[in-house]
Amino acid sequence: MxxxxxxxxxxxxxxxxxKPFIEELRQGLEKLDRKPKLVGFLANSDPAxxxxxxxxxxxxxxxxxxxxxxxxxxxxxxxxxxxxxxDDLVDGIMVYFPVFGNRQDQYLQQVLxxxxxxxxxxxxxxxxxxxxxxxxxxxxxxxSILPCTPLAIVKILxxxxxxxxxxxxxxxxxxxxxxxxxxxxxxxxxxxxLLANDxxxxxSVDVTGVQKFTRGEGIKQIKHHVADVDTDWKEAAAQSxxxxxxxxSPDYKFPVELTKYGVVCINFSSEKNFGPEVKEHAALYVPxxxxxxxxxxxxxxxxxxxxxxxxxx
Ligand SMILES: NC(=O)C1=CN([C@@H]2O[C@H](COP(=O)(O)OP(=O)(O)OC[C@H]3O[C@@H](n4cnc5c(N)ncnc54)[C@H](O)[C@@H]3O)[C@@H](O)[C@H]2O)C=CC1
Ligand SMILES: Nc1nc(=O)c2c([nH]1)NC[C@@H]1CN(c3ccc(C(=O)N[C@@H](CCC(=O)O)C(=O)O)cc3)C=[N+]21
Numbered sequence: 001m002x003x004x005x006x007x008x009x010x011x012x013x014x015x016x017x018x019k020p021f022i023e024e025l026r027q028g029l030e031k032l033d034r035k036p037k038l039v040g041f042l043a044n045s046d047p048a049x050x051x052x053x054x055x056x057x058x059x060x061x062x063x064x065x066x067x068x069x070x071x072x073x074x075x076x077x078x079x080x081x082x083x084x085x086x087d088d089l090v091d092g093i094m095v096y097f098p099v100f101g102n103r104q105d106q107y108l109q110q111v112l113x114x115x116x117x118x119x120x121x122x123x124x125x126x127x128x129x130x131x132x133x134x135x136x137x138x139x140x141x142x143x144s145i146l147p148c149t150p151l152a153i154v155k156i157l158x159x160x161x162x163x164x165x166x167x168x169x170x171x172x173x174x175x176x177x178x179x180x181x182x183x184x185x186x187x188x189x190x191x192x193x194l195l196a197n198d199x200x201x202x203x204s205v206d207v208t209g210v211q212k213f214t215r216g217e218g219i220k221q222i223k224h225h226v227a228d229v230d231t232d233w234k235e236a237a238a239q240s241x242x243x244x245x246x247x248x249s250p251d252y253k254f255p256v257e258l259t260k261y262g263v264v265c266i267n268f269s270s271e272k273n274f275g276p277e278v279k280e281h282a283a284l285y286v287p288x289x290x291x292x293x294x295x296x297x298x299x300x301x302x303x304x305x306x307x308x309x310x311x312x313x
Contacts (some may be wrong), residue, residue: 002226005042007154010284010285011286011287012159012160012282012284012285012286013287013291014157014288014289015288015291016159016288017155017156017159017286017291017292018291018292018294018295021292021295021296021299022063022295023081024092024299025062025063025064025298025299025302026064028049028299029063029064029065029171029302030175031125032305035065035066035088036050036065036066036091036092036301036302037065037066037067037068037089037091037092037101037300038056038065038066038067038092038093038094038118038297038301039067039068039069039084039090039092039093039094040053040056040057040067040068040069040070040072040093040094040095041070041072041077041080041094041095041096041098041258042069042070042071042072042096043071043072043073043074043076043077043085043095043096043099044074044096044097044098044099046096046098049096049097049098049173049272050096051080051270052096052270052290053069053096054069055290055294056087056094056294056297057069059291059294059298060294060298061185063298064302065181065298066286067273070084074099074100076230077095077108077139078108078111081095081108081112081160082111083114083115083118083232085111086114086196089302090116091116091250091304091305092116092117092118092301092304093112093113093116093117093118094117094118094119094297095108095109097109097186102290105172107123109121110122110123113292113303114310115307116304117145117185117300117304118145118148118297118298118300118301118304119147119149119297119300120145120146120147120148120300121147121173121185121186121286122145122148123281124136124144125144125145125146125147126147126190128222129144129146129190129193129197129260130190130193130224130294131149131195131223131283131311132197132222132223132224133259134298136307137310141310141313142306142307142310142311143303143307144294145303145304146194146300147186147187148293148297148300149186149187149191149268149289149293149296150187150190150191150194150291151194151296152268152289152290152292152295153191153244153289154194154195154198155291155292155296156266156289157173157195157242157266160264160284160286161189162176162242162264163198164199167197167199170197170198170199171198171199171219172198172199173198173199173200174199174200174219175199175238176199176200176241176242177200177201177202177203177236177239177241177242177251178195178200178202178203178241178242178243178244178245179202179203179205179233179236179240179242179244179246180192180195180199180202180203180204180205180239180246181205181206181233181239181245181246181247181254181273182205182206182241182244182245182246182247182268182269182295183204183205183206183211184246184259185200185306187246187268188204188206188246189204191244191298192204192211192224192226193213193226196213196215196225197215197223198222199209199215199219200214200311201213201214201216202224203229203231203233203239203240203257204226204238205233205236209228210228210231210232210236211226211227211228211229212226212227212231213225213226220285222299225230226295233254234258236294237254237255237258237259238259238260240259240260240263241260241261241263241264241265242257242263242265242266243263243264243265243266244260244265244266244268245265245267245268245269245273246252246267246268246269247269247271247273248269248270248271249271250272251269252271252273253272253273253274253275254273254274255256256274256275256277256281256282256312257277257280257281258277258285259281259282260267261281262282262283263281263282263283263301264282264283264285264286265278265281265284265285265286266285266289267284267286267287267289268288268289268293270288272287274287
């Protein structure tokens, strides 16, 4: 814990945030009669993907899940996914991206059965998230799955009390302004939508420009909408209470001197997007989030198993 003013900012580690979720996962496993099995498909040599795959395996096995990494050629990936979709011994599947690095990757993501999609990137889940729909069925017995990296960031913001628990559930980011530097389909865009659905004003920045995600003035709408805005990303950053970065480049450093003192900084890139000067401005700094992402991945896996049980009742 931070005791003196000299120690600002508090660096918050993903392992600290992940801890209660890992405990919850262990308890969830005790209620099952077998070890759930997660299969990861690796069809590239991207070092970040290889490292992440090794590390998903280690963490899954430590907690008590079974994990199998299937390494194969790009050309065999679709067939491999289809086979795992049909295999009753496989509970969850994930594919490490990028594979082709273009729209074919989005196609491959949709080949994966939604019933086994631990990352929550299937069209049905993303669509439910964009429309703020929480359940898969009318009876509300099967929960929709949220994309695991955006969900991990939400859990981190809850841990940091950026989510104001005095406000009603669903509006807990009302009054907060967030800048997200990344608008990929797997993290940045769904993240902006999720935070805006919870009441925040979100500036989503990528190489092409800035978009603003909100629920309108006074958060009157039930789901977010998106507008292209002229706001310069630097202006957005200056107004923000939270800066979230995901730039996959070792040379990129977010210019933290643009921000307000007391800002909250979170980096989800595998590269360090904040330099040491983050300490001059931030109140709270989260240098990486991977451990929380994996906890959410496995949480989604238990949820998929539960949804399957609900369907068979
Ligand atoms: N910690 C975790 O759980 C996860 C981490 N990652 C990591 O996050 C990073 C990003 O991954 P993806 O979103 O898949 O990458 P991507 O390459 O699909 O997207 C990068 C995004 O950053 C934007 N961008 C790049 N340079 C920029 C700049 N100078 N200014 C503003 N925007 C810029 C791009 O326009 C794009 O929107 C990678 O390092 C990846 O390894 C990805 C998934 C999960
Ligand atoms: N379908 C798919 N989903 C992904 O989530 C995905 C992917 N493909 N392809 C590869 C990238 C890479 N990635 C990272 C995860 C955690 C850290 C991270 O935060 N690592 C920590 C901890 C590392 C450790 O403790 O060993 C760190 O770098 O400090 C980085 C990168 C997810 N990816």
